[in-house]
Amino acid sequence: MxxxxxxxxxxxxxxxxxxxxxxxxxxxxxxxxxxxxxxxxxxxxxxxxxxxxxxxxxxxxxxxxxxxxxxxxxxxxxxxxxxxxxxxxxxxxxxxxxxxxxxxxxxxxxxxxxxxxxxxxxxxxxxxxxxxxxxxxxxxxxxxxxxxxxxxxxxxxxxxxxxxxxxxxxxxxxxxxxxxxxxxxxxxxxxxxxxxxxxxxxxxxxxxxxxxxxxxxxxxxxxxxxxxxxxxxxxxxxxxxxxxxxxxxxxxxxxxxxxxxxxxxxxxxxxxxxxxxxxxxxxxxxxxxxxxxxxxxxxxxxSSAVKAQEKKVDGGLAVILDKKIPERMTPIVPPGAQGLRNMQNHCTGCQLCVSVCPNQVLRPSTKLSTLMQPEMSYERGYCRPECTKCSEVCPAGAILKITPADKSATQIGHAVWVEKNCVPLCDGVACGNCARHCPVGAISMVASDPDNANSLKIPVVNTERCIGCGACENLCPARPFSAIYVEGHELHRTI
Incomplete structure (x- = not known):
């Protein structure tokens, strides 16, 4: 028995x-x-x-x-x-x-x-x-x-x-x-x-x-x-x-x-x-x-079943294919991780956060020092401010539980503009995709020619407001590398 x-x-x-x-x-x-x-x-x-x-x-x-x-x-x-x-x-x-x-x-x-x-x-x-x-x-x-x-x-x-x-x-x-x-x-x-x-x-x-x-x-x-x-x-x-x-x-x-x-x-x-x-x-x-x-x-x-959370799906955005990962000087780790050191000291590489990420932002690291630990990249989606799935499931304290409000105020990185890849300058057509989709309004469009107010507009990043969510990088139409990408921060800070 x-x-x-x-x-x-x-x-x-x-x-x-x-x-x-x-x-x-x-x-x-x-x-x-x-x-x-x-x-x-x-x-x-x-x-x-x-x-x-x-x-x-x-x-x-x-x-x-x-x-x-x-x-x-x-x-x-x-x-x-x-x-x-x-x-x-x-x-x-x-x-x-x-x-x-x-x-x-x-x-x-x-x-x-x-x-x-x-x-x-x-x-x-x-x-x-x-x-x-x-x-x-x-x-x-x-x-x-x-x-x-x-x-x-x-x-x-x-x-x-x-x-x-x-x-x-x-x-x-x-x-x-x-x-x-x-x-x-x-x-x-x-x-x-x-x-x-x-x-x-x-x-x-x-x-x-x-x-x-x-x-x-x-x-x-x-x-x-x-x-x-x-x-x-x-x-x-x-x-x-x-x-x-x-x-x-x-x-x-x-x-x-x-x-x-x-x-x-x-x-x-x-x-x-x-x-x-x-x-x-x-x-x-x-x-x-x-x-x-x-x-x-x-x-x-x-008896452990409680009220089920309503299933959330992606907002209907088309998957952007054939993007390449930019060369980042510092890896990006999720909000709640507090920084690279906390992630390295607590993460066991169980892949639970990777499995549950609805936006396909998290993937296991391939670097020897952080092998199998999660890092963020935005070729398939971006880190939506309202999503806190990874912080809710992490059992090891590598990603501490946060609220959407906490996440929106946490800077995990900042956007960097790459002039040579930008569509208005390369193709001569208006764009502004990055500014339109920035959830915190950290990107402004300004005239590419300061002396001509009617010239095509290019993005300017306010790094003090940017939280590093990657919406700009993911939705940038430039191929194969985005004209704007996110550089990670070793230590996250509240803005």
Whole structure:
């Protein structure tokens, strides 16, 4: 029964987190966005003390339930391992192996050094939640969007507007390659050896494993009932059960309950290490705290739905194609990030903000120092002042939550005019597109010839009013480079 409850909650959690990366409308984030914010590592980087204490306490009480219920990468490995076990004669394919402690703590040491030093690319590579996020947003999301476009095509010909077409495009080749390699490695390891990654590489698993050594409730082997059949050991995907010595390595045990379900002699029980199962009227009375906890979590998932946010779509602007990215001296990061340093120190490159951006402004960085962290570019859209999606979904504190009013007063960069590309000077026709669409009125059109008031007008940028939203760069008709582009600021300021 405990195993069934655990599986139900884990699958619901996994599906909801996956949908957060697939839902390009951003609607589901209103209901289930909290699932991203309770992930352990993003909570640590966001200094979310409440969530950190929650998982530490739950691990000290129940063991590594986070790894088997909430962590999407852990559940993904379980799914792959389950399919592998469906093969004939592969039902019991694992065996006990000693912990590779030097590797576990070595990787943890490298990870901690990377966090302290602000080496975001290393943090992003090792973070389990972010690794799954990249897999979902780079490999699963395109398939999901193509399926949506097929339905939109069918609906359009049926005079229905239930679906609308979305653009499927490669946001970053390096990130796509990293996501593909991570996917292949995880599938191979899980297919062959279950949770090898969790118990040798994952820094979160190592940290929680330290606390789970002292967990109050844990699976216990009754040596008197055990017949040394080794079924529990061969079923344990964490390879942590030594059936010969009737011992379990609790630092690697993820409390999946598979061993309890497998044992045919009732030799394994989930019980308190302080208070053993007691006899009451000749019958055994088992502590059901674990069952109550998982049942409560299941009810929490069901009751978490709140009023849905109304779906917002793009304002009908045509997509401008064939633009090239200008050479920016300083990358642009979203309002709420406060600047490059905060982004580098907190971002884990999970791609959740990239997935939810409705204007296709965010994409993963290709620079080594900020690899896979989001940066802004305006070839496909601009950062609309009323949109705060990225700040609402970021679980790690890299993009702090802001209001539309805050965003309109935050300068993330400033526009720069490029005279040689400007349409009035190059083609001799009037334009003014940048000035007409500037949401803060930071661009004015003045006569190109000061001595001739009737000469074609060119833009002048008021850098004190410009917020760097990129509307001018995106809507400039000049090709292949815009005649006006945004240069980022290392530190954002309020204007």
């Amino acid at each position: 405990l195993r069934k409850i655990r599986l139900t909650v884990a699958l619901v959690s996994f599906v909801m987190i996956t949908l957060l990366f697939l839902d390009f409308t951003g609607t589901l984030h209103t209901w289930f966005g909290w699932l991203a914010k309770i992930q352990f590592l993003p909570a640590v980087l966001a200094l979310n003390v409440g969530v950190i204490l929650l998982w530490v306490v739950l691990t000290l009480v129940f063991g590594r339930v986070y790894c088997s219920v909430i962590c999407p990468l852990g559940v993904f490995q379980d799914i792959v391992s389950w399919f592998s076990g469906r093969r004939p004669k592969k039902k019991y394919r694992f065996s006990y192996s000693p912990a590779v402690s030097w590797l576990r703590y070595g990787v943890l040491g490298v990870f901690v050094i990377a966090v302290i030093a602000g080496i975001g690319s290393v943090v992003a590579l090792l973070a389990p939640y972010s690794s799954y996020g990249r897999i979902a947003s780079n490999l699963f999301a395109p398939v999901y969007q193509w399926g949506n476009n097929v339905l939109a095509y069918i609906a359009e010909r049926s005079d229905s507007y239930a679906f609308y077409e979305t653009t499927v495009w490669l946001k970053s080749l390096p990130t796509f390659i990293i996501a593909s390699v991570t996917f292949i490695v995880l599938v191979v390891l899980a297919w062959r050896n279950g949770r090898t990654y969790c118990n040798t590489i994952c820094p979160v698993g190592t940290v929680l494993g330290f606390f789970s050594r002292y967990s109050l409730f844990r699976p216990v082997i009754d040596a008197e009932k055990c017949t040394n059949c080794s079924l529990c050991s061969r079923k344990c995907k964490a390879a942590c059960i030594n059936h010969k010595e009737h011992r379990i390595d609790y630092s690697r045990c993820v409390t999946c309950m598979d061993c309890i379900d497998t044992c045919q002699h009732g030799a394994i029980r989930y019980e308190s290490r302080l208070k053993k199962t007691v006899e009451v009227s000749g019958e055994k009375k088992t502590d059901n705290a674990r069952r109550s906890f998982l049942t409560g979590m299941g009810l929490l998932f069901v």
